[in-house]
Amino acid sequence: MGRAPCCDKANVKKGPWSPEEDAKLKAYIEEHGTGGNWIALPQKIGLKRCGKSCRLRWLNYLRPNIKHGGFSEEEDRIICSLYISIGSRWSIIAAQLPGRTDNDIKNYWNTRLKKKLLGKRRESTHSRSLPVNQERSEEGVTGNNEGPSQTLSASALERMQLHMKLQGLYSPFSFYNNPALWPPKLGATNEIATNPTQQLSNCNAFVSANQTMAGNKVEMPRDISPYMQEHVDISKLGFPTSTNNVSIDNSNSNFLSTPNIIGLEAELQDLWDVEEESLEAQEEHRTTELDCFEEANGSKESMNWWDNINGSALHSDSMLQDVLGYDL
DNA sequence: AACAGTACCAACCGCTCTCAC
DNA sequence: GGTGAGAGCGGTTGGTACTGT
Numbered sequence: 001m002g003r004a005p006c007c008d009k010a011n012v013k014k015g016p017w018s019p020e021e022d023a024k025l026k027a028y029i030e031e032h033g034t035g036g037n038w039i040a041l042p043q044k045i046g047l048k049r050c051g052k053s054c055r056l057r058w059l060n061y062l063r064p065n066i067k068h069g070g071f072s073e074e075e076d077r078i079i080c081s082l083y084i085s086i087g088s089r090w091s092i093i094a095a096q097l098p099g100r101t102d103n104d105i106k107n108y109w110n111t112r113l114k115k116k117l118l119g120k121r122r123e124s125t126h127s128r129s130l131p132v133n134q135e136r137s138e139e140g141v142t143g144n145n146e147g148p149s150q151t152l153s154a155s156a157l158e159r160m161q162l163h164m165k166l167q168g169l170y171s172p173f174s175f176y177n178n179p180a181l182w183p184p185k186l187g188a189t190n191e192i193a194t195n196p197t198q199q200l201s202n203c204n205a206f207v208s209a210n211q212t213m214a215g216n217k218v219e220m221p222r223d224i225s226p227y228m229q230e231h232v233d234i235s236k237l238g239f240p241t242s243t244n245n246v247s248i249d250n251s252n253s254n255f256l257s258t259p260n261i262i263g264l265e266a267e268l269q270d271l272w273d274v275e276e277e278s279l280e281a282q283e284e285h286r287t288t289e290l291d292c293f294e295e296a297n298g299s300k301e302s303m304n305w306w307d308n309i310n311g312s313a314l315h316s317d318s319m320l321q322d323v324l325g326y327d328l
Numbered sequence: 329a330a331c332a333g334t335a336c337c338a339a340c341c342g343c344t345c346t347c348a349c
Numbered sequence: 350g351g352t353g354a355g356a357g358c359g360g361t362t363g364g365t366a367c368t369g370t
Contacts (some may be wrong), residue, residue: 015340016338017338057338107337
C-alpha cells in the first residue's frame with residue numbers, strides 16, 4: 001500500500017507555467033510567505049497546481065536573486081571540485097553558489113560540464129589525455145558485465161574517472177600509481193609504476209582490490225581538507241561537529257545510511273561490506289588489520305590514506321584548469 | 329525548405345528525511 | 350518509539366530551440 005498522493009492528480013495542471021500563474025504565485029508569497037504549507041498554498045490562491053509544483057517554481061524560478069545560465073569559470077571550478085568531493089549533492093553544491101539553484105547546477109553539470117570534463121577524452125590531443133590502454137582500463141571500470149562496475153554507482157565511477165584524470169595518470173607519484181599511498185592491504189608491493197602498462201595494472205588492481213577487502217573494518221581518520229574548509233559550509237555536510245574523525249563501524253548497520261559518510265568513500269566502504277560476516281569475525285579482521293598496519297608503519301595514526309586521495313585532488317587546481325581548458 | 333539529430337532546461341516523479349503528534 | 354504529513358532532494362522526462370545535412 002503506497003502513501004496517499006499529495007494532491008488530486010486529476011485536477012491539477014501540469015506543464016509549463018503561464019505568466020499569470022507566475023504572477024499569482026509570486027504576488028502571494030511576497031505578501032504572505034509560504035505559510036509553511038506548500039500543499040495548501042495553491043488552493044488559497046486559486047491555482048490548479050500541485051503544491052510541490054508551486055514550491056519548485058518558486059525556488060527555481062520566481063525567487064528573488066536567482067541567476068540563470070552564464071556560469072563563470074570560477075563557478076565551474078567549484079562545481080567540479082565539489083562534485084568530485086561529495087558527488088551529486090546538488091543542494092549542498094548550490095549552497096556554495098549564491099543565486100544558483102540545485103536544479104540549475106544539476107542541469108548544467110549533466111548537459112555541459114560533465115561532457116567538458118569526461119566527454120573530451122577520445123578526441124583530445126591534450127598532453128594529459130588518456131592513452132589507449134587507459135581507455136580500456138576505464139571501460140573496464142565503467143563497463144559492462146564483469147568486474148567492479150557491477151557494484152560501483154555511475155556517480156562514483158564518474159568521480160573516480162574525474163579523479164584519475166585530475167590526478168594525472170601519467171605521474172608515477174599519483175595516488176593510483178603509488179601503492180605506498182594505498183590502503184595497507186593494497187600497497188603490498190610498494191612499487192611505483194613508471195610505465196603505462198604497470199599504471200594501468202595498478203588502476204585496475206586498486207578498483208578490484210576494493211571489492212575483495214570485504215569485511216575489513218578500518219579506522220579512517222578523515223580531516224576536512226583546507227579546500228573544503230574554505231569553500232564548503234561543513235556544517236551542511238553532516239559531519240560530526242565535535243570531531244572530523246569518522247569511525248566506520250560495520251557492526252552498526254545504520255551507520256552507512258547516515259550522512260556521516262558521504263559519496264565515494266561510503267560506496268567503497270559498502271564494497272568492503274558486501275561479504276556477510278559475523279561481528280566477531282569482523283572484529284578479528286579489524287584487530288589484525290590494525291596490528292599489521294601498526295607493525296608496518298609504527299603507528300595507527302598514519303592510516304590516513306583517504307586523505308591522500310582527497311587532498312591531492314582538491315588542491316590540483318592546475319590540473320583542473322588543464323582539463324577544463326581555460327585559465328583560472 | 330524539410331528533416332534528423334542534438335542540446336538544453338523546466339518540470340515531474342518518487343523516494344528519503346524531518347518533525348509534530 | 351511509532352506514525353503520518355509535508356518538505357526536500359536527486360534522477361528522469363518531455364518539450365523546445367538550435368544545428369547540421
